[in-house]
Amino acid sequence: MNINYHGKNITVTEDLKNLAEKKLSKLDKYFTEDISAKVIFEVNKKNQKIVEVTVFLPKDIIRSEVNEESFEDAIDRAIEILSRQVRKYKTKLKNRYVSNDSIRFENFEEANEEHESKEETGKIVKEKSFQFKPMTSEEAILQMELLGHNFFVFSNPDTGDAEIVYKRQDGNYGLIERER
Structure with a gap:
């Protein structure tokens, strides 16, 4: 995985990069090496540590953003969220990437499939149409x-x-x- 690092109100140190790379390596089992990711570290006015991780797939984007007291905790939670998203949408992603080798489906945990498949997926419950109005x-x-x-x-x-x-x-x- 090719990872780009950015900082908002913080300088991204080598220690932060190494920490993120070590934690993000847990996602390597799901993706091939040609996938890119962007990690943004931010410290807000309340001194909370915010980590935003975006994984760019050829047809999709998977993203998580987490506020925590430390960057390590924030990265851990962000990785949990991304892993859950990939597992939850495994079937849909598999259908989209049939002829593409970007995702390693053989590495998904089979034990969680039964539990994951029982989760409700969102469905369209209301449709609405309207006319776009020109405005700034x-x-x-x-x-x-x-x-x-x-x-x-x-x-x-x-x-x-x-x-x-x-x-x-x-x-x-x-x-x-x-x-x-």
Whole structure:
């Protein structure tokens, strides 16, 4: 696994890199060497340690973000979450990667399969259609806040493309737009 490290409000030391690499090696049994991952270390204003791990598969992205008192605990929990996600969606991932060798399905624990298969998977329980209204991202954020939603889909008046604004865990906003 090819790992890139980034730091927010912190300098990523060799010790942190080594710790993350050692912990992330537990995921090597699921993925081949050509998979890349990004690890972001952050210290917030409350001095909490935040670790965000993103694994980039050819067709999917698997991500976890954890707040803990120490980076070691945060990395441990992030790895647990990622492992659980991969095991939970094993069948769906297997169907998507039939002709691709990015995931090593033979290394999944067979003992957990019975328990994992009993877990409920989300299903669509409501469908909604609406017309995208042309507006700026600032107007979309205002509309999102007025509706009390965590995200809002709108049409960019300049390009006509559908875009999404969303509220981040840190209280800021994100914008998702089509790659050009």
